[in-house]
Amino acid sequence: MRNPPETRAPADAAARRAVAPVVCYPVEALPQPDMALYRAARATLESVETRRIEPRQGGCFRVPAGHFFRIRSVEGPQVGDLNLWSAADLAERFYSGKTRALHATHLSTGDRLWSCFPYLRPMATITHDTLDWYGVDEYGGRIHDVIGTRCDPYTHNLLSGGGQYHHCCHSNLSRALAAVLQKPARDVENHVHDVFNVFMCTGFTKDTGQYFTKATPVQPGDFIEFFAEIDLIGALSACPGGDCSTVQACGEAACHPLEVELLRPAPGALRGWIPPAANGYARTHAS
């Protein structure tokens, strides 16, 4: 429940509300991916390897620039929380908030996952999405959001009166990265960042503007596919929320595995493609 307003609406409230919105970042202003090239390249894809992410666990994977990867639903409806880092420097990581501002609250084919400052370049481009038919439902729900953060043991501790749960996505992603870096999870968890919520159906309630989730429509066989614009380390958590149909106590939702498949295009299929350079701002900040 949200607090009711304490301030009386002014006489011109209706007129002020009636002002039309403007889109902050017109998509046309962004450098556009060559989707025709990517589509031609994906017609030549050859599977390199497939990694299974167990329920309530996380796993890391590497994707060389110019390769594709798919996150696939297997066995049952399940959402995934995705982190991306530049394989060359973990300081360059996915920037959920700016990606949301540049594209939309939910992503699909043609949208890109952007990295943080000072790099601000596309890390990956979405090249296929078998749930793109969903669009928006009557509640305002859409698929694959960049509005949520990630479930984490700190918020859980806060809300549960001291609970110690170890399989929130934040912990799953921390353990996955820890295994790659061969360090304790607590020493690498500051690399874990706000996620791309794969397969999750979310929105904001129309009356109170609160973040909501509902059962994901994903079914086994569905996948979302990405093109790696730079060398990537990815981490994926099979969220303990399962299909996110209910607000379950941690660890009680039905959960399923996810798969990550690495795919390689045929030699020459990406002729003309150039990996994006880091952002061109000189970083003087007028100082």
Ligand SMILES: [Zn+2]
């Ligand atoms: Zn989660």
